[in-house]
Amino acid sequence: MQLHELEEQMGELEIRNAELLQAMKETEKVLQKYSNLFDQAPVGGVITGRDGIIRAVNHVGTQILGGERSDLVGRRLEHFVPYSARSVFTEFFGNMLRGEQIATCEVERSGEVNRAIIHFEGVCTTAEDECRIAMIDITGRKLSPEERVKQNLRLQELSGELARANREHHQEIFRHKKWEEALNVSLSQQRKLASRIMSVREEERTAVAREIHDELGQMLAALQLNVSLMAQEYSDHAQLVARTKAMENLITSSIMTVQRISSELRPVMLDILGLADAIEWQAKEFQKRSGISCKTIILLTEKKQDRDLSTAVYRIFQEALSNVIRHSGATTVQVDLVERKGWLVLTVRDNGRGIAEQEKRDVQSLGIAGMRERAETFGGKLRICGAPQQGTALFVRIPLTGKELLYAHQDSCSR
Ligand SMILES: Nc1ncnc2c1ncn2[C@@H]1O[C@H](COP(=O)(O)OP(=O)(O)O)[C@@H](O)[C@H]1O
Ligand SMILES: [Mg+2]
Structure with a gap:
């Protein structure tokens, strides 16, 4: 599948997810309404x-x-019924379980202060496997038979309302669960698609990198050879020799630029050396370029990991280092890449100014969002901690299949 087709699909999924989220919000509102109705019943x-x-x-x-x-x-409702009234209550509960009709009972709680008579009225349903019970404190009420009939009717009405609200509540929960399942399926599709897009992008970058390196690199090398031959052939022509020297210098720096661009597009190191060594190499390069001391500790079972996963970790690492250079003002960076209980854990800590909460949450923080997206594509997590003047720490955890620790390597690339 072509990249643009994948991106189109991704767009559709994003729209669908937004719709699902909206629908979930609506059902949550309804759910809240019924919860309130139940909770505030008199x-x-x-x-x-x-x-x-x-x-x-x-x-x-x-x-x-x-x-x-x-x-x-x-806990069992029975436990909250006074011991002296247990048999009455047990009979009431039995009656509820037996029929679909409303059962009633009165339970007396003795005691000087909290003496009370509670009227219980309830019904059990087999369909939803639950019993709904209304309770009313009728202490101190001398009810005439007519009042009792009225009271009972009112109670039946109320528990009917309660039951209805509950039924709807359950239907909402059921719908809610369905939405949630659909959303999860859609999110997992989105994640798979994002991972596919990333790997297609990486493939394209690899192809461009190879082209630049092979074609342009070789042409520049040939040009350099010709220029140096020209300098030798016209060695008695001082002005020309000076010109060719300047040209040679330019060509040399162009070759280096081509190498840098092609290795940024697709770090060959990653394919040749594997993740562990590529991270170490990148750390050394970073130190050379920035003058910021960079120490690494790498403890991995295997030097080489899955290609897509390695690329994701490597790209996260590159962005983390670029943030250190651009924003932190740090003088040292500590990089740890370890395997812990089936997780690949990358930590990048600097001793710079520290990242603020709002910087992390800012919608403009695309670098951080990209790192998070890469980690989540592999079922991982990204966490960033920072305190003013105490530096920033970035943690990435990505699940691996558990393997024994075979490859251990420690290195310090500080000068
Ligand atoms: N290591 C760090 N130290 C201090 N601040 C940082 C660090 N990394 C990121 N930040 C802050 O978080 C913001 C968001 O980072 P990021 O999403 O990578 O965006 P960008 O690098 O394009 O500004 C940065 O603009 C910066 O203010
Ligand atoms: Mg950035």
Whole structure:
């Protein structure tokens, strides 16, 4: 597939992902609405599994049962019923489990201060494997039979509402999960595509690098030879010799430029030496170019890693070093490339001015975004830490398949 086709597909995926995210936000809003409805209901509401374990409880429910929500959820509702009323409650729960009809019971809590009579009313559904129970504190209410009928009707209405809200809540959760699955699939496609685009780009760079190196490099070498022969042939012509010397110098620096450009386009070192040595080589080059001392510690199982992965790590490393030169004002850099518990971990620490939070989050920070994208394409993570005047540290973790540590190398390239 051509690069532009891949990029087109990527664009489509990006649009689809944005749509999915929007849809997820909408369902979250609906979910929140129902959560609020449940939580603010004027009666105690509790949802349990058919095993009696509390799954959710609303605000009034926590007051009636006497506990924090975090203490209640995950425990059996029965535990919050006074011991003396357990048999009444067990019978009530049994009735709920047996039929799809509403069961009721009254539970009395004794005690001087917190004496209370709680009316329980609930129904269990087999379809959703859950029981919805409404609880109302009827302490001190002497209810006439008519009032009791009215109260019951009201309660039934409320628990009906609660049940309806919950059903919709569940439907929303279900839809939410579906959206999430779709989003995950789409994100993983996007990641694969990004990885493919990167490797196609690298292939193109490799081809251009080879062309520049072979064609232009050889022409310049031939030109250099001819110029130096000319200088020898006309050695008695001082002015001409001086001119050819100047030309030779220009050609030499052009050859070096061609080499630099082609090695920046595709670091041959990476293909020839493998990731470990290429990182070391790049660190040395960096030190020569910048005058910033650069130490490396490399501990890898194998010198050579997967080509795409090596390229990603190498490109991240290049960007990290270029940031050190351009922004840090550092005098030393420590580079570690190690394998730890199946992860390839690259760390680049400098002793410069330190990166600020907003610099990391800035949308203009394309270099950082690019490094992160490369790491994430391989299921990895990128972290950047910085403190004022205490330098910046960049950590990249990319998963590998676990291998024993066979290749250990330590080197310091500081002068
Ligand atoms: N090693 C570093 N030390 C201090 N600041 C840094 C360092 N690396 C990056 N930064 C800050 O983070 C910003 C974003 O970096 P980056 O995304 O690579 O963008 P760019 O290099 O194009 O400015 C930089 O402009 C700089 O302000
Ligand atoms: Mg940068």
